[in-house]
Amino acid sequence: MAVSLSSSGSVGSSGRVVFVHGSGAFGAAAWPVQHVLAGSFDCLFVRRTGFDPVAEPVPSDFAADAQIIIDNLQLDGRHGGQVVAHAQGAVAAMMAAVQRPDLVHSLLLCEPACLSLTKDLPATAAHIKLMQPVFDLRNELDDVEYYRQFSQLAFGEAARKLDPDDAEALRTARRLRLQAPAWEAPLDIVPGVPTMVLTGGWEPMYEEVAEYLASTGARHLIVGGGHRPQDTESGQAAIKEFLANSQK
Incomplete structure (x- = not known):
């Protein structure tokens, strides 16, 4: 599958950031508050497998989504960057970090649907x-x-x-x-990759996932905003600070 994305920023700007959407809006439309970050970072807003404004949807593919992230972390001669992901997009983000920890310099996960990690909780x-x-x-x-x-x-x-x-x-x-259940994804804990988790504090399941990730070393912040904590003022501030402090 060809990489499909909408981009902002330039190769000459600060470190690359790949944004990975959930199951609703996709590409740049999934990150309306984060567009301003393109003034400080080389931002790429990818589209996961089956998310296209014209082509017919196809079944979700966790492995293909991880490869889309990996490909974009290397686009235009780059060697890695940071990944910001929402909901089910966090599954592919974590898979990419396990496969290529040399490329994924940090993870920022917003209400991550990494349910295969907590399916017994x-x-x-x-x-x-x-x-x-x-x-x-x-x-x-x-x-x-x-x-x-x-x-x-x-x-x-x-x-x-x-x-x-x-x-x-x-x-x-x-x-x-056509979306596969998130709890069927083949997930492992990502060793040694700085990780922040943002949640809205509204749904016990997402808090459970966040607490599990925090127990493995992630930083967890509850910033409100329901299922889109990244759109709150405090969520956006946390994203900007984390990216600035984590870039290589």
Whole structure:
């Protein structure tokens, strides 16, 4: 798969930062508050496997996503940089760091969905028990019905509504149905890579993952903002400070 990205900054600017989105918005659109960082860093906003504004979605591929990160850390003659990832994007970020610790100089993970690390802990186990039945039906339900059932389980009364006449919304539904469960990802702890975890303090599962990572040496900050702590003022400040202090 060809690398697909939207970039800001220049090779002559400070250290490279690769931004990896979650399961919603993708590319630069997933990081609206972070665009300003392109004035201080060489920022690349990648698109994970199956996330494309035109092409039909394809099944998620954790290994391919990790390779996209690795490729972008070496783009234009660079040899590594820092990785900022959100939600399910954190899975590929950690996999890339395990494969190429020489390239991943630091990790900043926002509400990381690294659920295979904590699948035996209470909050994550409860989430898996809730969501596994709908994942098991992925090949039997159509895109719209899968989206409805998934959203109802994941978000309850706050479930997102789907407009069946909106082509982009239908593409989003298909993409969601093709996403593999995060708890199936082959994850290992990343040795020796400086790591910060930002959470919103709203969902026990994400706090459980963050606390697990903190027990392995990561720094954990609760900054509010629900599932997007990176968009808060304190979250953005923490990202900027961490990147500045961690760049080589």
